[in-house]
Amino acid sequence: MRIVRIILAGCLLFGASSASAQEKSGIKPGFTLAPGSAHIVLLRPSILVGAQSTAGMFEPNADWTAQARDMLGTALRAAERQLGNAVTDYAEPVGGGADAATLAEYQALFDTVAASVIEYQFFAGNRLPTKKRKDQFDWSLGPDVAKLPGLAGADYALFVSTEDHFGSTARKVLQVVAALARVPVTAGVHRGFAGLVDLRTGDLVWLNADWQMGGDVRDAAGAAKRVRQLLAGFPGRPAAPVTAAAVP
Template sequence: MLRGVVATALAVLLCAMGLSPAHAQEKSGTKEGFVLKEKSAKILLIRPTIKVGAQSTGGMFEPNADWTAQAKENIQSALAAAQKNLGNEVVLAEEPIGRSAEVMADYQALFSVLADSVIQYQFFVGNRLPTKKRKGIFEWTMGPGVADIAKDTGADYALFIYNEDQYGSTGRKILQLFAAMAYVSVKSGEHKGFAGLVDLRTGDLVWLNADLAMGGDVRTSEGAQKRVAQLLEDFPGSAPKPVLAAK
């Protein structure tokens, strides 16, 4: 009886929160015909968008300034170490000011929205749009105006990175426990990251690696290294990973 009451109450709560069951997703895509040869391009690394905080009982994001500051430091260090293996020249974009800062912020937000759209309408096969169903189709764009963020840099491509971590609050973990009693799956915490390469001549998204369940605690140096390795996995033109000799 108690379990039935819990299940009913929980179902209403989950519905109100808009929670839905998780489904398997693809994690990466490359524009058809795109090839980036090693030592052939200059890549502008846009300063990553990094958000870290707690996940409330109802699933709302509650930012934590200290966690975010630590994550920024850790991820930037991990990126600096990883750049040498990306196969091409990588330069960090300067911190813009004034109107340029507004333009940069707009394109960083646009990248996040675009990556979310790719995940929802291409990487989840069941949701795939009719125009994306043919094998090999990966056609997404930020528009040619994105070139404005790279003026006078000589860059051929821009590398955008978005990272968001929500660590489950005590209330969220309790909800997860009650959900398990009713045989309902509720996540405690969310850890998503997107890394995308954009052709600055056309604005086309030529490569995207996006995962809604990334590993590594970005509040630690080791966790950030793991996260960056996942974000840049199979980066176009990157140096191949060394193969360990068999013992």
């Protein structure tokens, strides 16, 4: 019981620090993308799936991650055809080596930059002095990202990252106990972000992110839902046609 009280105290502190509302998308001022005007390369998505222990620690699960990679890959390929521009999957370096290591570094850099955008721009109360307004969206991975093998001739790179911690039975029990004590405790973590990078400059021109995403990425329906959320508001996507039933 003492362990439960300690965990609850930590959860209470976390809940107090993350109570403000999060914005979910940002776009570089002045950026537009007309349908049919660009070649976009989708880099290999960063996907991590596992369990959440009683104390909230992440325990990776290789089988779940493999399932999610298959399901999200299928959902992304279906979504590519609806994004308004030519989207191709990145041809990864064969045999590993320096090129594969550089790609991994840029994927990690994107995750770091995206997390910084979420923390320091999407939460209005945390905004940096130079990014006080929502229209001061100015983030970059640096121009050298265009030197990655396989990006020659492309206009933009699309990065996608998801991370899911499915709450264990013990964690869910803790959540019930915490609810009785009126302490906010979550059972599970489901977050993701998708970002578009201009390969001429390395600038992040669009980001869509959420720390509380839906969809079980281990099955087809859940993966399709996650992809819809990740790509919501994607620039250059044609507007959905208005049907007769939708006209008032």
